Amino acid sequence: MTTALQQMKETLDRVLAPLSEQLSTVDSEIATQEAELKELKEVRTQIVAILRRIDPSLAPTAKKKPEGAPVSEERVREIQEWLLANAEILNANGGITTSSLRERPDFPFSNKTATSKALIVLHDRGVLRLDRIGRGAARYYKVVI
């Protein structure tokens, strides 16, 4: 190694040494601050938990699932009339599901969501009874005759 190169390396080392030391100091400071932040967050969690126990209104409320439009009373009545008119055939075929109704060419309503909701309403009202739960949680209803 030439003298000039040697000198350049020594100069560079002199410049880098304090920077490396400074980097170590900064890293150490970050680690300290992160530990403090973690500790502060844990304390905060504990305080929030205590506050929520004292005042339940501070507890977070579950986000409501957006509800679709309810099925109209008119549509429920139309489906009810159709089901009652065809009750014996439907029951003899093992009951109905939303899908099985929509597959029937004589079923006059095409909206799957409205039909599904109408079946739930009609079950609530006792027009339908839940007969069994099939594969994929399909609900088979029978018309109460």
Added chain:
Amino acid sequence: MPFSVTDFRDIDLMMRLGEEGSDGIKAKDLVGLLGGMKDEDARHIGSRLAWMHRYGMLDFDPKRKLWSLSGSGGRVVDSKILAAQRVQIEAVPDESLVEVMAHITTRFRHGDAMTAHLLRREFAFGTSPKRRF
């Protein structure tokens, strides 16, 4: 497979048992008819039927392990609301429903125990968060 009061109403199960005739049916056979496939389903339905028996809706033959409708349970199944009565009920305006509810709660308190249990469980079914859409 859920067999709670928020899935199958009591009347659903009672009508199903009514179809099986007066001899009755074993819980493990009933669970198959209702769509249950796991071993635990039979336990769930057995527990449900036991409660319904305790409330007077069902009879149980311990020797043959057969469940059937009780006399009063059978009367509930047979008492289908007439179309004219249904129209009358549906015609009650929302504002008057509180008064109707007062009649129901009076019957709940002073009527027979089985009907009271049916009403209470029907309320649980109808107001379950699972029923909201």
